[in-house]
Amino acid sequence: MRVKKAVITAAGRAQRNLPMQTLFDQQGAERSVLSLVVREALSAGIDDICVVVWPGDEEPYAKLLSDDAARLTFVRQTEAQGYAHAIWCARGFVQDEPFLHFVGDHIYVSPESGGCARHLVETAVAEDCAISGVQITHESLLPRYGTVGGQQVPGKPGLYRVDKVLEKPTPTQAEQYLIVPGLRSAQYLCFYGMHVLTPAVFDILSVMLADTRDGRVSLSSALAVLAQREQYLALIQRGRRFDVGVKYGLFTAQLALALSGEDREEVLTELIKVLALREALSEHGANV
Template sequence: MEIKKAIITAAGKNQRTLSLQSLVDRDGTGKTALAILVEEILRAGIGAIGVVISPGDEAAYRAAAGAHAGRLTFIVQPEPLGYAHAIHCAAGFCGDDAFLLLVGDHLYLSATQKGCAQQLVETAQAENCSVSAVQSTHESKLPYYGAVGGMLVHAARRLYEVSTVLEKPTPTEAEQKLVVPGQRAGYYLCFFGMHVLTPAVHKILHYLFAAGGPVNFRAALAALAVQERYLACELEGRRYDF
């Protein structure tokens, strides 16, 4: 499975402003959060990048991308209908290709020479299936993240077969449905803000939206876990939700 495309969702209320913020690294170099995310994707060997934005935001995002602006395709989410809808808006850009998905208000710090996105892409290519990056997270942070449960399938590579997906579960729900072998008591596998997904997820989202009513990304991932092999992977790195 080749992953040649990536999506950054940047149309959410916080994502619209945070992605445009300038940050200064320890060497005094200033970059916007968007530029940092684009470079993370490029390090993973992906050159086709779509950015989901709100109407009227393209000029600001082009400026924030700097030298990378020419690599980006801007995809407008016409109405603020949520994260799942933002991903659905990128279906035409992705076509029938697997894709890397990042959220616009996270940054990633790798503990190895390979970036977090590169680690995830290589895992998905090796396993030939959808893979969500996860991070072992204390139950006190559950109100902020989606989480998964499943079976450990490769301890050394920290890979899990996903069977359950919950959005911002309570500690009680997590204890009942998300306990995973090898995790410390009170810790759960919460989303990292980074996924590699097959085109099946777009078909699922299309079906869910056609059925009417509110749609969340958790429901799409839960359906994906039923339809095809879907893994979670603990990366060598940390996510920072800013």
């Protein structure tokens, strides 16, 4: 297997403005969220990148990426039929090749050199199969993520053979179907927002989209079918994901980038000053 292409979905109605938000990266350079996602793909050795967009967003997104050394293709999602449909829209770009996939509103900060995507792609190539990044997640967060169940691959810690996938399961469903040997109670393997997928996923999505009345299916449902057809693995990622679309998501992503970058000491100093001032004001108020 060789992974030479990447697909980023950024067409969701509630998602379209998020890739345009700006942050400072680890080197202190101001970049858009979309640029940071593209650079994650570049770090994995992939520069042929498709961005799935809502019609009319091609030009502003292209401007955001003008400084990134990537070959860009923009594909339109002309109907608001959800996330899985957005991936399906990129089938002409992908053709019959495996591809790296990201969501356009997640930022990844990894302690490993080369980044999270590089580790995922290298593992997919070594195992010659589809693979999803996952993170150990408490059951209280299950309503946010697709979740997998499976068995650890012998002799390969952190790598699991997937046999079950559910979209945003309840704790009861997870306890019944998604228990993973070796994890603590109430902990599960949830999607990290990063996958290496084979083109077989497009055939599965085509059937599902044709069979649904409202045109909406979940990627988790398609991956559940994929797991029954071919080898499909999950890899625990050591880095952290930050969904910039949730409350304080952009702030926590920026804080993580800063604390893992060149300006770490300066940022820590400023944080200490803010906390010290808050404590001083609290004590002053208590003495009044």
